[in-house]
Amino acid sequence: MSELLVQERSVVVPGEALAQGMDFLPGDNAYRDKDKIYSKVLGLASVSGRVIRITPLSGPYLPKTEDKIIARVMDITISGWRFDTATAYSAMLNVRDATTRFVKKEEDLSQILAIGDYAIVKIVNVTSQNLIDLTMKEPGLHKIIGGRIIKINSQKVPRVIGRQGSMITLIKDKTGCDITVGQNGLIWIKGTLEGEMKAEKAIKLIEAKSHLEGLTEKMERFLGESA
Amino acid sequence: MIVNKETIAELAKENKRLDNRTLTEFRQPILIDTNISWTAEGSARVQIGETVVMAGVKLSIEKPYNDTADEGGIMVNAELSPISNPEFEAGPPGMKAVELARVVDRGIREAKAIDLKKLCIAPGEKAWFVIVDIVSLNDDGNLLDAAGLAALAALKTAKFPVVDAETGAIDYKQKTDKSLPLTKEPLPITVYKVNGILLVDPSLEEEKAYEARLTVGSDAKGTISALQKGGDVALTIEEIGRMIDLALEKASFLRKELTKALKA
Amino acid sequence: MVYTKRIDGRKIDELRPMEAKAGVIKNANGSASFKIGKTWAIAGVYGPREVVPRFMANPKHGILRCHYTMMPFSGSGERIKPGRSRRAQEISMVMEQSLAQVVDLSAFPNSVVDIFVELPQTDAGTRCAAISAACIALADAGIPMKDMVSSVAVGQVDGTVVADLNYNEESYPAIVSDIPVAMLHNTKEISLLQMDGEISKQDLIKALELAKSATEKVYQLQVKALKEKYAVNNEDN
Numbered sequence: 001m002s003e004l005l006v007q008e009r010s011v012v013v014p015g016e017a018l019a020q021g022m023d024f025l026p027g028d029n030a031y032r033d034k035d036k037i038y039s040k041v042l043g044l045a046s047v048s049g050r051v052i053r054i055t056p057l058s059g060p061y062l063p064k065t066e067d068k069i070i071a072r073v074m075d076i077t078i079s080g081w082r083f084d085t086a087t088a089y090s091a092m093l094n095v096r097d098a099t100t101r102f103v104k105k106e107e108d109l110s111q112i113l114a115i116g117d118y119a120i121v122k123i124v125n126v127t128s129q130n131l132i133d134l135t136m137k138e139p140g141l142h143k144i145i146g147g148r149i150i151k152i153n154s155q156k157v158p159r160v161i162g163r164q165g166s167m168i169t170l171i172k173d174k175t176g177c178d179i180t181v182g183q184n185g186l187i188w189i190k191g192t193l194e195g196e197m198k199a200e201k202a203i204k205l206i207e208a209k210s211h212l213e214g215l216t217e218k219m220e221r222f223l224g225e226s227a
Numbered sequence: 228m229i230v231n232k233e234t235i236a237e238l239a240k241e242n243k244r245l246d247n248r249t250l251t252e253f254r255q256p257i258l259i260d261t262n263i264s265w266t267a268e269g270s271a272r273v274q275i276g277e278t279v280v281m282a283g284v285k286l287s288i289e290k291p292y293n294d295t296a297d298e299g300g301i302m303v304n305a306e307l308s309p310i311s312n313p314e315f316e317a318g319p320p321g322m323k324a325v326e327l328a329r330v331v332d333r334g335i336r337e338a339k340a341i342d343l344k345k346l347c348i349a350p351g352e353k354a355w356f357v358i359v360d361i362v363s364l365n366d367d368g369n370l371l372d373a374a375g376l377a378a379l380a381a382l383k384t385a386k387f388p389v390v391d392a393e394t395g396a397i398d399y400k401q402k403t404d405k406s407l408p409l410t411k412e413p414l415p416i417t418v419y420k421v422n423g424i425l426l427v428d429p430s431l432e433e434e435k436a437y438e439a440r441l442t443v444g445s446d447a448k449g450t451i452s453a454l455q456k457g458g459d460v461a462l463t464i465e466e467i468g469r470m471i472d473l474a475l476e477k478a479s480f481l482r483k484e485l486t487k488a489l490k491a
Numbered sequence: 492m493v494y495t496k497r498i499d500g501r502k503i504d505e506l507r508p509m510e511a512k513a514g515v516i517k518n519a520n521g522s523a524s525f526k527i528g529k530t531w532a533i534a535g536v537y538g539p540r541e542v543v544p545r546f547m548a549n550p551k552h553g554i555l556r557c558h559y560t561m562m563p564f565s566g567s568g569e570r571i572k573p574g575r576s577r578r579a580q581e582i583s584m585v586m587e588q589s590l591a592q593v594v595d596l597s598a599f600p601n602s603v604v605d606i607f608v609e610l611p612q613t614d615a616g617t618r619c620a621a622i623s624a625a626c627i628a629l630a631d632a633g634i635p636m637k638d639m640v641s642s643v644a645v646g647q648v649d650g651t652v653v654a655d656l657n658y659n660e661e662s663y664p665a666i667v668s669d670i671p672v673a674m675l676h677n678t679k680e681i682s683l684l685q686m687d688g689e690i691s692k693q694d695l696i697k698a699l700e701l702a703k704s705a706t707e708k709v710y711q712l713q714v715k716a717l718k719e720k721y722a723v724n725n726e727d728n
Contacts, residue, residue, distance in 0.1 A: 090541070
């Protein structure tokens with residue numbers, strides 16, 4: 001007799017029993033041991049059909065191809081730059097993937113990107129050892145100048161962006177800031193000092209409360225208050 | 228938060244900071260809790276904004292040094308634990324920890340905050356030795372000022388342990404109600420110069436954008452007992468004068484916070 | 492005289508009062524504070540992050556590295572000189588092995604998860620408190636784990652099998668054995684087992700059985716600490 005042992009959207013800890021019986025299937029971050037399904041992380045349980053999956057409340061970013069991230073130049077090599085991605089894995093950007101213009105052989109690469117510079121880049125390849133190749137050649141990808149960069153847990157990025165970008169658009173409108181969200185949890189905010197502070201607070205609020213009900217209303221209320 | 232150093236420098240020129248504080252404002256909250264460790268003779272936990280440090284006082288009875296046969300001793304040690312900052316490495320104290328410990332130490336020692344002669348038990352034979360250990364728990368900037376405050380709070384609330392009258396052995400499990408002979412309240416305040424502008428209590432990001440800094444240790448009367456300049460950029464005498472004024476003002480502010488906390 | 496009444500009046504299976512909180516160190520990826528009686532451990536987790544020194548990296552999965560440190564003022568007697576003592580090194584190692592059994596770092600080759608534990612005050616049961624704190628911190632950091640690990644010392648004092656010995660019991664003037672145990676919650680498998688003292692096999696098995704209910708009490712607290720952090724009524728709206 002199969003039985004669900006947890007409620008939808010309840011917080012579960014690693015090893016917590018989610019369901020009993022063979023009718024249920026373990027989805028993301030869940031696993032089966034004999035006739036029970038358990039959680040593998042601290043997160044929110046959700047059931048769709050027979051699949052139980054856990055949305056982590058926190059956790060490391062796993063680099064994926066096509067992800068847009070914000071990273072910092074930590075080294076300049078003969079062929080390009082090495083980036084710190086705020087994960088365990090550094091990423092390489094080759095000169096030919098950095099710009100559409102022709103770069104001469106003797107050109108000083110630090111004129112394009114210097115050590116310590118931040119940039120919005122895209123992951124084009126991830127090896128089995130999690131080594132990452134980047135590109136900066138597409139529209140929307142560039143070196144970051146000005147503003148501030150904040151870091152949130154990468155698991156919260158979907159909530160900060162919102163369904164079809166609704167949440168991030170709301171924050172941009174109400175604060176007048178340009179905001180770029182990296183999938184690795186780094187977020188670039190550029191606007192007035194007050195606008196940036198408000199946007200930072202709003203994003204931190206989402207990070208702290210995203211697992212609770214009524215997030216959109218909370219955010220509208222927070223952003224509706226005068227700066 | 229991560230920022231380009233230029234942003235902090237630009238804001239400073241307009242007398243602005245990333246979190247909208249004034250240049251002379253300390254972060255909130257400022258929390259001071261004492262007697263947080265039952266194994267220490269005195270202890271404190273200090274939080275300034277998100278920076279958290281703990282300090283503990285341990286006393287022991289040793290033979291005095293030859294050239295100061297009628298004095299006890301005091302030493303300050305600091306551990307910048309890797310638990311507090313992902314850039315700190317495990318292992319023996321690095322330059323930052325050593326500098327922090329020595330500056331806090333000098334502030335207390337040179338102010339003669341503790342009358343070392345009063346720590347003497349039997350000249351040439353036995354005296355009390357005081358060691359203050361500071362451990363960082365979360366580094367969000369300005370560890371030195373937080374450490375100095377924690378050390379002072381721990382020293383102020385420390386009590387001598389019971390000593391067996393016959394054997395002379397210390398019973399660390401029992402405390403007397405006798406406090407340390409602390410006559411001054413030395414506190415270090417570090418003033419930072421960013422893009423020509425002076426500010427106090429920098430966050431971790433603001434610390435990275437500094438050109439020069441001056442730590443000023445002072446007592447309640449305004450007498451300076453320690454100075455330490457850091458950073459690659461030079462300071463004018465006029466700047467130093469302004470930095471000292473600012474440091475004395477903020478030291479007085481923190482002393483008031485400490486008094487408030489000890490009364491509660 | 493057989494030890495029937497415990498020095499501090501507890502029942503033989505009663506643990507000292509405990510307190511646990513998740514998320515206490517802002518800079519860390521995950522953290523926790525765990526107190527049992529007067530023993531207090533603060534754990535902070537950083538990672539998965541790049542391995543330094545590089546030669547320690549494992550290309551198949553991430554590695555776990557524990558760093559156990561007693562603050563210089565946390566010993567029950569004299570000051571503890573800072574620096575890695577042999578005891579701290581051994582405890583760090585058994586902690587690693589105890590937690591490695593539940594942690595799954597297969598998705599993070601060539602990386603390390605560093606666990607730092609600092610203790611501001613101690614009164615026996617320190618490695619157990621360190622493991623219990625570290626486990627909460629790992630979960631708080633979102634590290635994949637198949638189960639939680641809960642740890643407490645059991646033992647035997649002058650013929651009586653007890654749970655959670657304090658310092659006075661460890662140094663009781665009679666035959667004593669102090670047995671730190673860590674247990675996986677679901678399977679009740681033991682991932683840490685050490686012993687100081689003397690004990691018969693019969694009493695040892697009795698003590699390990701007692702560890703089941705003792706570690707369960709720790710587990711309840713660990714779960715509470717994690718869930719409390721995300722509780723609905725934990726809002727400051």
